[in-house]
Ligand SMILES: Nc1ncnc2c1ncn2[C@@H]1O[C@H](COP(=O)(O)OP(=O)(O)OP(=O)(O)O)[C@@H](O)[C@H]1O
């Protein structure tokens with residue numbers, strides 16, 4: 001394949017883009033320069049590291065190393081979901097972890113075992129990048145659900161407590177909130193399905209096309225990717241909501257006061 | 262219902278959870294609301310009346326102290342049973358999306374297997390015509406919502422009614438009808454009532470018993486007659502207290 005290699009020197013020229021962003025944010029006094037610098041450094045470091053890890057992973061080609069890496073990725077994603085919440089605790093982490101794992105396991109299995117039929121089943125060249133896409137989207141879904149649940153419950157505190165006072169259990173009192181939270185978490189995915197290929201060319205497809213693959217084949221991958229992200233987001237969002245609403249209630253069917261003041 | 266229920270508040274203290282400004286909302290309050298009677302909970306705005314009602318139906322738990330329903334600590338009563346036995350009418354009525362009928366049906370469903378009131382004649386009880394059944398509940402006026410809320414609570418035939426200023430959104434006529442309704446429910450079914458109000462006149466017309474609170478503390482607990490006598494003696498202070506309450510509301 002005739003891909004143009006980017007030399008390190010040429011890559012460093014891409015910093016022009018970062019400088020442009022810095023100049024603008026300085027000019028507008030947005031106070032974002034620290035974040036931009038950190039983000040720039042992290043991007044480079046994390047990706048170089050990922051390249052290195054993948055390099056060895058593909059070489060070793062061992063099923064347990066692949067599974068281990070998938071678990072680490074899920075754990076990091078769950079941690080990130082938790083970090084994005086106002087109230088952080090270990091319960092949030094485990095809820096996100098369980099939800100992301102289920103969503104990912106289902107989508108990943110369908111895609112690699114049934115659709116692509118990867119051989120051997122754990123081939124890291126397929127497993128890791130595909131799982132990466134799924135986990136990333138599941139993570140967003142999980143944090144969106146938790147954020148929105150809190151938002152809905154505090155906005156509709158009066159309604160929720162009216163329900164509770166009439167004898168409703170927390171799952172009944174928060175049914176509206178959980179539904180809204182799941183919908184909110186799925187909206188970005190559904191929206192992107194509406195515009196994909198028209199306004200937006202996803203990273204994976206772009207990558208394959210640049211790498212010289214026939215666009216017709218790249219497109220098939222992308223269609224599968226969209227469906228797989230949809231399933232993962234739906235499963236993760238629903239599980240997060242079903243497990244997560246409990247975080248906001250006490251055993252005595254009360255809204256937790258400390259969460260809402 | 263022949264069963265009459267006593268509510269006893271024992272040394273209840275409640276702190277706010279705001280980290281920036283911790284505050285004692287209720288400070289070592291004790292009083293008893295006698296079985297089958299109407300107890301008025303009087304006090305100026307911010308005294309802690311609503312907070313106290315919330316504790317009685319366990320929407321919050323006190324930091325210290327206990328609350329008894331017939332000598333049984335409410336934290337030992339299964340929550341569902343407690344919530345159906347104790348009906349709470351909130352100061353600000355919140356309707357569920359949908360029709361008034363839907364609102365009443367939700368309350369019926371939440372009674373689970375227990376016997377509950379049918380929607381027929383329920384609205385009549387709170388002085389609304391049956392035409393209201395098909396109205397969108399969220400579009401009603403505050404006073405109408407207040408009455409639907411009361412009807413919704415009556416569905417489970419509670420043995421204790423907690424009413425947080427149930428007439429504050431109503432004109433004098435409707436308020437009077439609600440007052441009469443409360444009286445009737447209390448007389449006919451022996452339902453114990455705790456009524457939060459700013460109006461001394463309303464309290465004296467309705468209540469058998471009074472608990473006066475201010476700044477989270479109990480000022481006085483007495484039979485209505487004795488309370489009025491006491492109030493007359495210390496008239497100046499009480500009038501100031503209550504008018505202060507009214508001014509803050511307006
Ligand atoms: N969730 C809360 N967090 C912090 N402070 C609170 C909370 N709820 C009530 N308070 C405070 O506790 C005090 C008592 O409030 P409460 O609503 O019980 O008063 P009230 O007697 O019902 O007043 P009103 O007659 O105006 O309804 C107030 O100062 C209020 O600001």
Ligand SMILES: [Mg+2]
Nearest residue numbers: 310311352425
């Ligand atoms: Mg109040």
